[in-house]
Amino acid sequence: MDNISCPVCGGDCIRATDIIPDNPIKIFSPCSRCHADIRDKSLPPSGDVPQPCPGCGRRFIDDVMAHCHSIISEENGSFSAMPVSAVGMPLLSPGIFMLRPPFLGHDSVVLLSKAVSRHIAERIYSEVPEIKGVILDRGILPGIGPNGGAAGNELISGCDVRGDIFPVQKKKFIIYKQQSLCHIEYPKGSNPKIETVRKKILRNNPEIFVDAFCGCGTLGIAASLTGAENVILNDAWYSSAWWSAVNLYANRTLLGIDEVVFRSDLKKLSETPVMHHGDSSVVVAEAFGADRAVQVIHGDYRSLPGIIPDGKKTSPIAVFDVFDKENTARTDELIRWWDGETGGDSFIP
Template sequence: MSCPVCGHDCVEDASTVLAKLPGRFDPCPDCMGLIYDKRSPPPDIDTAEPCPTCGRRFIDEVFAHIYRVMVDEGDLAGTEPLAALGTPLVNPGFAMRNPPYLSPGSLLLLSREVGERTARRLVSGVPEVRGVVRTADGTPGIRDTGLEPLEHTLLAGCDVRADVFPTRAGPIVVYKQQSVLHIEFPRDRNEKILSLERQISRQHPRTFVDACSGPGTLGLAASLAGVECVIYSDAWYAAAYWTAHNIQVNREALGIGEVKFYRSYNDLRRSPVAREPVPVASAEGSRVYQADLRCLPAVLPPEIDLTALDLFGKEDSSRVARIARAWQSRVGGGIFIP
């Protein structure tokens, strides 16, 4: 599938991603790598090159290489700890027992310190780096449609990557553009998915609304668990777009055919925050909208059995309770907060 960010083939069907997963970041017998203290600068020794046999390199060696480029460009003084570089995100992300040996194009760097020139050098000169994102304060997306959205800045390369999440019915593959969507770290146990599966086991819903869908993780898990009709919605353009794309990515596991898209990535980006519902895509048993949560009931079927309200800012319990009461009065059915 063509990537909307870089135009290359960054997005693959879930079955292709999963087939490549075993041993994806394991070392071959010829691999070697040093473990560095993340609380200190890397030692003043030559950084190891990628393995000549498999082309992989231990993540600490890659980070040391990145560190030296950032020092050379003046983004770091050379006294900062290795951990000061930022957040490394592998592609694809999945629960791993050991630190990874990275293949070319498998690492996305999120950093507050990195500059544009450095980012270009990293993408062109560090083979494992697929993209570099400069982070801002806060989480990408929107807390409320009345507030300004937040985006990080893609400086170089591509920031589209996949995460693999376990469900009782099998894994799902969730793509996202990381500069505009929040980070989800895959674990052996995903508490949100487990909570959803418990709700489905208790209530046996025929209709489910993933009302703040993000990239669609909970809705995909509901479909895989056998819910007949899943409606996804998010007011943020990137969430709505990648939700639709992720239905397409997982369509084999979901047992569906064609996914019909009504809006392109560029269409949605022109109006990044929606109030009134905008149809984005549909497939057998699935519909995706870009919509304000408060306006979504206008396009819902008359009987909704279960809704997940996975809101930003769940620590504000009075706000969450107010939104849940308003939803209950208009839509009804069961509600749970993942």
């Protein structure tokens, strides 16, 4: 496989890490002709909305959101009194840590909004050049819902595949996801979870590193970049497992991976969106390099001990990156369970 077409729009949304510039902030930096009019987000926008810069084609983020506000207000008169912040959450693509507000180029933002209908979303997508896609925010956390079923927001116009750039070991890697189906994990100035994983790898040099609730692969890929030679990425949510495999492919050169073999596809995985205890795990992809191997699994975490070779049961370190970390009874139970099943170490990042 030389290229992965975007499963949402069929375009080239998924690109390798060689697209990441040495200084990613330049993607959203102004040129000498750009102008920033900082708006009060707690008030409705005032004045005319500027067009993109004639020099570089970028536009200040506040002006982009004001443009979206004007379209919503044209379709829903009562919205005109709402503040700019009511438009929704702009998610940059790629997402990077920035100290200053960005200047946005074409197709550089996925908008997550509670204020849009399908018609309004289609207008925003067609009239605001910076908007890559519009997601209807249902106020839920995408993935596995409280009842164990599938949960997600709804893409109602454009494409919602976007990436986030994270640093580790003086390297930068990219994590792609379909944002309506995956939780938001936006880069910050520091990432304590990545740093915890990095220290664990350097201190213990495990034969196998297991990311049991891997999401779209951030911690598992960080572990591999830090030096873990054998990594298992597992998630019970089909979209997370799929995008973990895609992210292995996107970062393959950086990881020293020669080959990524996909064992399943998105359509097949979506037929069983949530894996429960007792369900048979599915190998989504396997990656191989000169000194490393990575496997992506769509399965319930309780199936993981059966995947680890008997001779290496006590050697793996597992990370349990669960949402409800405050539930110490739950996290303590996970740690005890892993120790009882494998004798290996585990931690909550």
